[in-house]
Amino acid sequence: xxxxxxxxxxxxxxxxxxxxxxxxxxxxxxxxxxxxxxxxxxxxxxxxxxxxxxxxxxxxxxxxxxxxxxxxxxxxxxxxxxxxxxxxxxxxxxxxxxxxxxxxxxxxxxxx
Amino acid sequence: xxxxxxxxxxxxxxxxxxxxxxxxxxxxxxxxxxxxxxxxxxxxxxxxxxxxxxxxxxxxxxxxxxxxxxxxxxxxxxxxxxxxxxxxxxxxxxxxxxxxxxxxxxxxxxxxxx
Numbered sequence: 001x002x003x004x005x006x007x008x009x010x011x012x013x014x015x016x017x018x019x020x021x022x023x024x025x026x027x028x029x030x031x032x033x034x035x036x037x038x039x040x041x042x043x044x045x046x047x048x049x050x051x052x053x054x055x056x057x058x059x060x061x062x063x064x065x066x067x068x069x070x071x072x073x074x075x076x077x078x079x080x081x082x083x084x085x086x087x088x089x090x091x092x093x094x095x096x097x098x099x100x101x102x103x104x105x106x107x108x109x110x111x112x
Numbered sequence: 113x114x115x116x117x118x119x120x121x122x123x124x125x126x127x128x129x130x131x132x133x134x135x136x137x138x139x140x141x142x143x144x145x146x147x148x149x150x151x152x153x154x155x156x157x158x159x160x161x162x163x164x165x166x167x168x169x170x171x172x173x174x175x176x177x178x179x180x181x182x183x184x185x186x187x188x189x190x191x192x193x194x195x196x197x198x199x200x201x202x203x204x205x206x207x208x209x210x211x212x213x214x215x216x217x218x219x220x221x222x223x224x225x226x
Contacts, residue, residue, distance in 0.1 A: 032213045043204060043220040044155065051213065089154060093215070098143050098208040100215060102154045 002027040002094045006103025014111050019080050021106045023090035024072040032093040033066060033073045034100070039086045047088075048075070080110045114139055114207050116218035124224045130193045133221045135205035140185035142208070146178070147217075149202040158203075161188040195225045 003026040013019050025033075031052040036044035050057045050064045050073065057064050061080075066073040077084055087107050091100040115138040125131050135144060144161040158178055159169040167180035181189045192199050205218045 032215075034215060036217075041222075043202075043217050046214065046216060049214065091155075093213070098145055098206075098215060099157055099160065100145075100155075100206075102156070105154050 002030060002092055002101040004090060004092050004101050004103045006090050006106060008106060009104060010107045010109070012109045012111065013080050015080060015082060017080055019075075019077045019084070019108055019110075021075045021088055021090065021108070022072060023074070023092075023103045024070075025092040025101075026071065027092070027094045028068075028071060030071075030092040030094045033064070034091050034093075035062075035064060035075050036089045036091065037086045038089065038105075044089060077108075080108075082110050082112050084108060085110045113214070114141070114209055114216050116205060116207060116216060118203075118205060118218040118221050120221055121219060122222040122224075124226060125195050127196055127225055129195055130191055131195065131223065132189050132191045133203050133205075135188045135190070135218055137186045137207050139210055141210060142185070144182065144188040145206045146180065146188070146190045147204045147206060149204065149220075151200065155204065158190070161190075192223065195223075197225045199223065200225045 006023045034049035037047045038044045050066050061078045063076040087105045090103040117136045119134045146158040147155045149155045157170050158173045159167045161167050161180045161182040163182045179191045202220045204220045
């Protein structure tokens with residue numbers, strides 16, 4: 001089955017800096033790659049996603065890139081703010097309808 | 113996006129008891145999915161709830177421990193049976209947005225087993 005590796009496990013940045021989280025996946029048939037943000041005591045919230053026919057997608061300060069050949073995708077957050085502090089999860093969906101395999105999570109801390 | 117409601121939102125349960133979690137969606141969906149998130153961990157898929165047939169369980173999860181019902185296209189329940197402290201987790205249901213690939217989660221049910 002699908003295996004998703006996420007790095008780093010923790011990331012600490014200063015406000016205004018950029019943050020990058022990287023994930024690799026194993027199933028070349030995977031075609032959907034969402035990113036979720038989870039604040040303490042809350043459910044994971046979808047922040048951005050990308051499909052396999054797209055190489056990059058941007059939404060304001062957040063961008064995701066996908067390299068299908070290398071089977072990796074990354075989340076980029078620019079101009080970080082303290083409210084970006086949370087746990088971020090990448091995930092991949094293979095050919096099985098609706099089933100996501102998650103990375104291990106990255107604890108992002110943005111220092112004011 | 114789909115609106116997904118879960119009940120209960122939180123509960124403290126006694127060891128050895130069972131608890132049923134409900135998941136209600138505001139639109140008809142083909143499949144509903146149940147995930148578990150143990151403290152400090154990532155999300156792991158427990159099973160896929162299919163309407164009109166038995167749920168499909170992932171490796172490491174069995175029907176006797178996590179029985180699932182799916183009586184219609186907008187509702188599902190997950191029961192956590194004979195609970196132990198190791199079952200203390202967040203349990204989340206998720207659905208695929210009817211219009212496409214996007215996957216959303218319910219608010220989660222925070223269970224603590226004492």
